Amino acid sequence: EYVLTQKDFVHKNDLNYPFEERGLQFGDGIYEVIRVYKGRYYLIEEHVERLFRSAEAVKIKMPFTKQDFYHQLDELLQKNKIDTDAKVYLQITRGSAPRDHAFPLSTEANLYAYVQDLPRKEDLMREGVSTITQPDVRWDWCYIKSLNLLPNVIAKQEASEAGCFEAILHKDGEVTECSSSNAYLVKDGKVYTHPAKKNILHGCVRMKVEQFCKEEGIPFIEESFRVEDIQFADELFLSSSTAEVMPIIEVDGKKVKEGRPGPVTRKIQEKYEKDAK
Numbered sequence: 001e002y003v004l005t006q007k008d009f010v011h012k013n014d015l016n017y018p019f020e021e022r023g024l025q026f027g028d029g030i031y032e033v034i035r036v037y038k039g040r041y042y043l044i045e046e047h048v049e050r051l052f053r054s055a056e057a058v059k060i061k062m063p064f065t066k067q068d069f070y071h072q073l074d075e076l077l078q079k080n081k082i083d084t085d086a087k088v089y090l091q092i093t094r095g096s097a098p099r100d101h102a103f104p105l106s107t108e109a110n111l112y113a114y115v116q117d118l119p120r121k122e123d124l125m126r127e128g129v130s131t132i133t134q135p136d137v138r139w140d141w142c143y144i145k146s147l148n149l150l151p152n153v154i155a156k157q158e159a160s161e162a163g164c165f166e167a168i169l170h171k172d173g174e175v176t177e178c179s180s181s182n183a184y185l186v187k188d189g190k191v192y193t194h195p196a197k198k199n200i201l202h203g204c205v206r207m208k209v210e211q212f213c214k215e216e217g218i219p220f221i222e223e224s225f226r227v228e229d230i231q232f233a234d235e236l237f238l239s240s241s242t243a244e245v246m247p248i249i250e251v252d253g254k255k256v257k258e259g260r261p262g263p264v265t266r267k268i269q270e271k272y273e274k275d276a277k
């Protein structure tokens with residue numbers, strides 16, 4: 001089980017993290033979660049592009065070029081002999097230095113990337129999941145995939161304690177996204193989702209959902225919906241690299257329509273399935 005670091009591959013048991021590390025002390029870093037199907041990356045360019053955009057936004061100097069990174073990520077799968085469905089988690093922090101809020105003058109970014117088996121959530125995708133709503137108390141720059149996930153962690157924990165899969169986040173009633181996925185509402189055959197502004201993460205699967213809708217002639221409308229709109233929705237779903245396209249059948253204990261995944265969600269799931277193969 002090899003982990004990719006900024007220097008080389010190390011065995012996971014030999015990975016020592018420094019005592020003063022900006023990722024640990026400040027959450028001063030960025031991350032990605034990339035899906036792997038049968039040993040091959042899905043949407044890798046989208047993830048690497050977003051990683052570099054996040055780095056630029058928080059002024060982290062990337063320790064490698066995009067081209068080198070693609071090679072290293074391939075090597076990560078090869079070294080670990082991955083031929084299953086999996087995920088790669090990677091994070092890059094501003095590095096290690098004596099604790100001070102301001103950036104250290106000369107510090108190299110720290111990378112680690114590892115791969116873990118992740119079977120597809122086939123049962124949930126067939127049946128759909130329950131959710132709760134939670135206030136979105138995050139900052140204004142959620143388009144940056146930053147390590148600061150405490151609000152997301154707390155919202156997800158609330159969902160978990162309610163026996164639910166996800167928390168749908170809203171700012172003053174306006175739905176932004178979920179704690180670790182994007183959110184969509186279907187009404188009269190049209191898909192509504194929050195515009196890709198700075199206050200949500202621009203999901204890689206979201207880009208695909210948009211493409212699938214366009215290919216199928218399903219209007220993809222980047223207009224946010226409100227918590228009160230959910231009771232009138234025909235369908236609701238969420239998307240992420242780990243949950244794929246997931247039907248939402250319940251919100252705050254109330255069924256969405258008849259409490260079954262709907263045809264638009266099914267269509268998008270089908271398209272995803274084909275695309276990911």
Ligand code: PDD
Pocket residue numbers: 033152177178179180181182201202203204205206239240241242
């Ligand atoms: N989360 N919104 C948020 C807040 C997320 O954390 C994620 C992904 C998404 C979906 O992005 P994508 O389609 O690129 O996976 C939307 C990952 C899976 C995580 O934190 O584990």
